[in-house]
Amino acid sequence: MADSFSFEAIGTSWRVDSRAPLLPRQRTELLQLAEEYDTLYSRFRQDSGVTALAESGGHLPLPRHGAALGALMRTLHDLTGGGVTPLVGERLAAQGYDADYSFVPTAPPSPSRAWDDLLDWTTDGVTLAEPALLDVGAAGKGQLVDLMVESLVAAGHQDVIVDASGDMRRVGDGSITVALEHPYDASSAIGTVGLGSGALCASASNRRTWGDGLHHVLDARTGRCVDTVVASWVLAEDAMTADGLCTALFVADPVELAGSFDFDYVLMYSDGRARFSTPLAGALFS
Amino acid sequence: MTSTGQTETPSTTLAPRTAFPLHKRVLTALAAVSILGAAGCAGAEAESPASGSPAAEAPTGATTTAPTSTEEPATAAPSGSAAANDPAPTAAAASDQTYTDGTYTQTGSYQSPAGPEEVGVTITLEADVVTAVEVEPMPDNPTTTMYQERFAGGISDAIVGKKLDELAVDKVAGSSLTSGGFNEATGKIKSEAQI
Known part of the structure; x- marks a missing residue:
């Protein structure tokens, strides 16, 4: 890769590699995309749209990409019987994963509030019947990866990777080899996969942990942390879908998702076993 | 159409497939792919011009591929469990067909995390085209059904990892x-x- 651009955005490290030079205005646009996205959705910022909704409810207008995110969240919500929902935000915060990173649970685990009673996500934006803290972490980072890739492709880049600390999307000929980081040992990998043009996302529950068995992946149906699945990886066409499926795989069987999405996956359970879709049978070390 | 009853009612043999629950359709599609893989190869070896492309289209279930041969000999209803991979020689010699029409059932076993388990696969062949596939789990214990639904992929032993x-x-x-x-x-x- 001829040119590389690293930066911090939405609370994580990003790295963009491209065969062609990444021009200053293109770099600026990437940072702007991240800033706009963060301003809409971050529940860790006082000035974000999501924070305003949490304080007073009402309507938050969203740009065009908001409709795609809402549609995906709704599909995942329906396929997981409510296990995935943006309304998990207030439950995460109540478990201590809040804007101040207090890491002190303030309420016992409880199911997220029901989508239909509270939340209307249309092509125009989000409307809340009453205040609620939303969290689009299930697929938001992936969508921002997509927006950056699309921006770079529109600027003429034909061989480019956007990597948001393990959630990545690539455009280009051939393929690269990506290691699947061992969830219990960051210096090891459980396998490798090839990434051509498409997205690979990863999610693991063991990194963002606090307190007694608390981490950032909740089953919204119970409000409790998922402890059977410890990590998931998904290969899909776009990063928003791959990211969302990574989250959904913590609370749903892959077979339940296979009818609605075209993807490959690896799941790792807390006992160290792994499950995988057939095309990835050779990807894991055994 | 003198040989078997099944060839005259391809649409009824197809109909139940569309009503399968989703997970079952996934399994069915996988089974169809692997079985058709074998059928397609055998058909090519026999240089049967009609067998290749219809077979490839069959598993989609979008259209019913009607049998085209009208000359298949009246043979006994096949019962051999390996019939899908073992063309009936009389049928192949007497017509364009490689396989005798009929319904074939094969039982397979595999090692699940819950121990050895069996799964039954039933396919219906008409004019070398697979017109119906059914996968029937045969669970021995309560956890088996769950594991058989994971048939779409696989489960590894505990992963050790590499540096x-x-x-x-x-x-x-x-x-x-x-x-x-x-x-x-x-x-x-x-x-x-x-x-």
């Missing part, structure tokens, strides 16, 4: 770098907590 520095990779997909804000905050707590 990253022993691998030639371009990228790493994981969570070790996730959420700078989170790591910063936990780091701060650690330092504040230090005496």
Whole structure:
């Protein structure tokens, strides 16, 4: 890769590699995309749209990409019987994963509030019947990866990777080899996969942990942390879908998702076993 | 159409497939792919011009591929369990067909995390085209059904892993770098907590 651009955005490290030079205005646009996205959705910022909704409810207008995110969240919500929902935000915060990173649970685990009673996500934006803290972490980072890739492709880049600390999307000929980081040992990998043009996302529950068995992946149906699945990886066409499926795989069987999405996956359970879709049978070390 | 009753009612043999629950259709599609793979190869070896492309289209179930041969000899209803991979020689010699029409059932076994388990696969062949596939789990214990639904992929033993520095990779997909804000905050707590 001829040119590389690293930066911090939405609370994580990003790295963009491209065969062609990444021009200053293109770099600026990437940072702007991240800033706009963060301003809409971050529940860790006082000035974000999501924070305003949490304080007073009402309507938050969203740009065009908001409709795609809402549609995906709704599909995942329906396929997981409510296990995935943006309304998990207030439950995460109540478990201590809040804007101040207090890491002190303030309420016992409880199911997220029901989508239909509270939340209307249309092509125009989000409307809340009453205040609620939303969290689009299930697929938001992936969508921002997509927006950056699309921006770079529109600027003429034909061989480019956007990597948001393990959630990545690539455009280009051939393929690269990506290691699947061992969830219990960051210096090891459980396998490798090839990434051509498409997205690979990863999610693991063991990194963002606090307190007694608390981490950032909740089953919204119970409000409790998922402890059977410890990590998931998904290969899909776009990063928003791959990211969302990574989250959904913590609370749903892959077979339940296979009818609605075209993807490959690896799941790792807390006992160290792994499950995988057939095309990835050779990807894991055994 | 003188040989078997099944060839005259392809649509009824297809109909139940569309009503399958989703997970079952996934399994069915997989079974159809593997079985058709075998049928397609055998058909090509026999240089049967009609057998290749209809067979490839059959598993989609979108259209009913009607049998085209009208000359298949009246043979006994096949019952051999390996029939799908074992063309009936009389049928192949007497017509364009490689396989005798009929319904074939094969039982397979595999090693599940719950122990050895069996699964039954039934296919219906008409004019060398698979017109119906059914996969029937045969669970011996309560956990088996769950594992058989995972047929779409596989389950490994406990993964040991390899050291990253022993691998030639371009990228790493994981969570070790996730959420700078989170790591910063936990780091701060650690330092504040230090005496």
